[in-house]
Amino acid sequence: MSPPVTKQRILDAAEHLFARDGYHATSLRCITQAAKANLAAVNYHFGSKEALLEAVIVRRLTPLNEMRLGQLEALMQRAERSRRVPSCREVLRTFVEPTLRQRQKDSETGDFIALIGRTLAEPRGVAMTIFMRHMDPLMIKLFQALSLALPGLSQQLLFWRLHFAIGSLSHIMRCHERYSLRPEDVNIDLPVDELVELFLDFAAAGMEAQRWSV
């Protein structure tokens, strides 16, 4: 079948260009040209530029969140059966590992994770509402799981530290940049498994930190 191919090509081109240049800096003309489609095809298939962005995000975010939710629920069930609380690191892993694995696949699938990282940083109203609508259910479960894993932490502290951790993750999600402060021997293209552990070392320790006062 030929018809669905056009829609796919537009999604692929949009994903790549939105991720590379940002939403506002990418024109529909540029997208349709890359997709070898007509300008009006975007409006026909998606309705508007913003609806196209949502379609780009949803296409990959839905399976990714299913993966993350599945791993989190599996962890919680294992923990319950063995009558113990999951560790902070285990909980974080259910979120981080699928994320960074998707990032590895981006060489084939486009630059979805970089796009998400950028979207997280864009002003609200553009894609923030789109994003939060699809993330909130998972985030609430993640918050609850961390509450269990870190019973000594107040809701207030947990809230802030979770956002510190999310900030770290979203930063490396969009970092294809080359930092000039990088020493010669630093390997920036780390295998994903190593990067996951490196990140979990940092984030779990940060989440579990002692408070500076009382």
Added chain:
Amino acid sequence: MSPPVTKQRILDAAEHLFARDGYHATSLRCITQAAKANLAAVNYHFGSKEALLEAVIVRRLTPLNEMRLGQLEALMQRAERSRRVPSCREVLRTFVEPTLRQRQKDSETGDFIALIGRTLAEPRGVAMTIFMRHMDPLMIKLFQALSLALPGLSQQLLFWRLHFAIGSLSHIMRCHERYSLRPEDVNIDLPVDELVELFLDFAAAGMEAQRWSV
């Protein structure tokens, strides 16, 4: 004198609007209208939209970096005199505290810190080069200081963890958002001193974390 006032007003308006809506989503017409100036005044005073962005950034980043560098050097001198190495937390504080204090002043001065947070997230080529040119000297010194504070860490590990920490910071720098996962009793408008300590708890513990394997 009347002439320099126009330039100031444009800078103020641009700072506010770039921070609120992002660089690409902000029009020069919108800026000049808010500044009660003519559209072409931007080109006259700054040369282009991108040069205006650079002027906006440099105006505040220069004194901020002087403050950060001053505090870092003072710390290193104190440490040397007392023949001890500075703690990771102390080093990070010289960077973080001036940053978040500037954020507090933003109600008067515009939304500079939010703008920086956003700029850090934008695609390279827009303002990344501007930003890196002004940050690199400081970042190199910060990296060296952390090397001293954390002698057990390899350059590779230090590189990654520093970027995790920067990611956390840049995330809260641009977070005026309201997260729906926020529990009722969480105070999002924390006093800046508390936020600094909260962040340092997290970041210092993350930097000092044990490695997961060897």
Added chain:
DNA sequence: GTCTATACGATGATAGAC
């Protein structure tokens, strides 16, 4: 149903007259 060609109003940045 899918897709194309084309047009419209709004806005981008800039050059040159004043």
Added chain:
DNA sequence: GTCTATCATCGTATAGAC
């Protein structure tokens, strides 16, 4: 220093070909 004129390009809407 300021303002007007200009032109490319933006997102969107529509009419009609396949």
